[in-house]
Amino acid sequence: MLKSWTSPSLALLVGALLSSPAWGQVIVLAEDFETLPFPPPGWTEVQSGASTNGWTAGYKLFGTAAWHDDLLGSNDNSLISPPINLLPLPNQAWMHCLQAVRFASYRDNHSVEVSLDGGITFQIIHDDVEGDTNMASLDLDLSSYAGLNGVLLSFRYTGDNASEWWVDEVVVNDIPGNILQTENNPATDHSYHLLAPSTWVQAQATAEALGGNLITIDDGAEHLWAVQNFGFDATGARRALWTGLNDLNTEGIFEWVDGSSVSYVNWAPGEPSAASADEDYVLLDATDAQFRFNDAKNINYGTLVGGALFGIAEVYMPTPVYSISNLVAGSTATFLIEHCQRLDECVIAYSISGSGPTTTWYGLVDLSMPIRALPTLTADATGTASIDIQVPLALTGVPVYSQALIVRVNGDTVLTNSLVTIIQ
Ligand SMILES: [Ca+2]
Ligand SMILES: [Ca+2]
Ligand SMILES: [Ca+2]
Ligand SMILES: [Ca+2]
Structure with a gap:
C-alpha cells in the first residue's frame, strides 16, 4: 500500500471523519424524532389496547419526542425500534435516552424491553419507578446483547387512564454515557466532552467512565473556552453546564471534584446562594450573560437556571508515543x-530517503519524499494501535525514517515523535 501524505486521499479521510458526532463512541442507533412521519422509518408501533392514538409525536424534551398520552381506556402500546446491529459493539452496548413522565402515580408500567426473535417475545430490561420528571436521562446496559444482530428495543406503555410518557434522543452506543460533542483544547492539552443532560451525580459518573472528571476551570481563559464551545446549541439557545466544583464535603467550602486546588471562581451576582442546604453543585448559569457560576441542586432540569443541565467532562489527553521494536531483516518488526484516544486513526508513514523536513497537509514531518504509509490502524480501548510487518532479508543496514499521524474522530490531527531506525 503506497500513500503519499501530500495526496488528497488523507484529506478525504479527515473530511469523512469530521462528520462523526463525537469522539470515542460507536453509535449504531440514533433517533431524535424530529422528522415526520411518526413512528420514524424502521420503527413500528404495536397497539394492544383500547386506544387508537397510542404513541404519537409530542413536543417536549429536545423539540419533538415520542409521546404516549394519558388517554381514556386501557392501553398496552409498544413503540419498537428498527432491528439494531450490535456486531460493531462486541464488548459493551448501552441505550441512552431522555424521558419525561407526568401523572406517574397513575402509571401501570413504562418498561423498556428487548426482543431477539424479531418481536415475537420480549424480555423486560427496565421498568420505570421514578416519579414525575420534566427530563431525565435513562441509561441502560445492553452489554448482555453485545455482538448480536437484529436486536429490537421496545418502549412499552401500559395503563388504564394512566400517565404521560415522553421518550427522546434515543442512542445505542458502546460507552456508559451519551457524548453529544467533543472538543480538544490546545491550551490545556485536554479533551472535553459535552454530555447529554443529567444530574450532576450522573454526569460525574459518566466523566469518570470516560477517564476524567467534570470540568475543572483553572482560569478565565478555560471558562471562556468552555462557554464558547459548549454554551450554545445549533440554534443559538444557551445551555447550562455542570462543572466539577462542589461543596459536598463542607457546606460553603467549594472544591473541584478532581482534587485540583481552586485557583479561579467567577460567581454570578448573589451566588453562591445556598438557596437550600443541598445546593452543592456548581453550574455555568445560562441565564447569566457571562455564564458565571451558580450553586444548584443535583437536578437534571433547572427551571431556575435555564433548561437542561449538560455536563462537561474533562479528560487528560496524553501525547501519543510512537515506537518500533525488532526491526531486523528477515524477522517480524x-x-x-x-497513548492515543480510543478509535483514533493512526497512519505510520516512512521514508528511506532521509529525514526531511517535508511540508505536508499536517505540518512539517521528519521524512524526505517519497513518503509511504503502512495500512491505517485504529486505536483500541486502551488507546493502543500496532501492526507487525515482515522485514525483507535484503534490507540489512538500511535506515528507515518514520513518524505517525493521528487523526482524532473529530478530525483533529496530531503528529507523533519521529524515529530513525537502522534495519539490523
Ligand atoms: Ca427530539
Ligand atoms: Ca481544566
Ligand atoms: Ca452548598
Ligand atoms: Ca445558587
Whole structure:
C-alpha cells in the first residue's frame, strides 16, 4: 500500500471523519424524532389496547419526542425500534435516552424491553419507578446483547387512564454515557466532552467512565473556552453546564471534584446562594450573560437556571508515543503507537530517503519524499494501535525514517515523535 501524505486521499479521510458526532463512541442507533412521519422509518408501533392514538409525536424534551398520552381506556402500546446491529459493539452496548413522565402515580408500567426473535417475545430490561420528571436521562446496559444482530428495543406503555410518557434522543452506543460533542483544547492539552443532560451525580459518573472528571476551570481563559464551545446549541439557545466544583464535603467550602486546588471562581451576582442546604453543585448559569457560576441542586432540569443541565467532562489527553521494536531483516518488526484516544486513526508513514523536513497537509514531518504509509490502524480501548510487518532479508543496514499521524474522530490531527531506525 503506497500513500503519499501530500495526496488528497488523507484529506478525504479527515473530511469523512469530521462528520462523526463525537469522539470515542460507536453509535449504531440514533433517533431524535424530529422528522415526520411518526413512528420514524424502521420503527413500528404495536397497539394492544383500547386506544387508537397510542404513541404519537409530542413536543417536549429536545423539540419533538415520542409521546404516549394519558388517554381514556386501557392501553398496552409498544413503540419498537428498527432491528439494531450490535456486531460493531462486541464488548459493551448501552441505550441512552431522555424521558419525561407526568401523572406517574397513575402509571401501570413504562418498561423498556428487548426482543431477539424479531418481536415475537420480549424480555423486560427496565421498568420505570421514578416519579414525575420534566427530563431525565435513562441509561441502560445492553452489554448482555453485545455482538448480536437484529436486536429490537421496545418502549412499552401500559395503563388504564394512566400517565404521560415522553421518550427522546434515543442512542445505542458502546460507552456508559451519551457524548453529544467533543472538543480538544490546545491550551490545556485536554479533551472535553459535552454530555447529554443529567444530574450532576450522573454526569460525574459518566466523566469518570470516560477517564476524567467534570470540568475543572483553572482560569478565565478555560471558562471562556468552555462557554464558547459548549454554551450554545445549533440554534443559538444557551445551555447550562455542570462543572466539577462542589461543596459536598463542607457546606460553603467549594472544591473541584478532581482534587485540583481552586485557583479561579467567577460567581454570578448573589451566588453562591445556598438557596437550600443541598445546593452543592456548581453550574455555568445560562441565564447569566457571562455564564458565571451558580450553586444548584443535583437536578437534571433547572427551571431556575435555564433548561437542561449538560455536563462537561474533562479528560487528560496524553501525547501519543510512537515506537518500533525488532526491526531486523528477515524477522517480524512491531510498529506501536500508545497513548492515543480510543478509535483514533493512526497512519505510520516512512521514508528511506532521509529525514526531511517535508511540508505536508499536517505540518512539517521528519521524512524526505517519497513518503509511504503502512495500512491505517485504529486505536483500541486502551488507546493502543500496532501492526507487525515482515522485514525483507535484503534490507540489512538500511535506515528507515518514520513518524505517525493521528487523526482524532473529530478530525483533529496530531503528529507523533519521529524515529530513525537502522534495519539490523
Ligand atoms: Ca427530539
Ligand atoms: Ca481544566
Ligand atoms: Ca452548598
Ligand atoms: Ca445558587
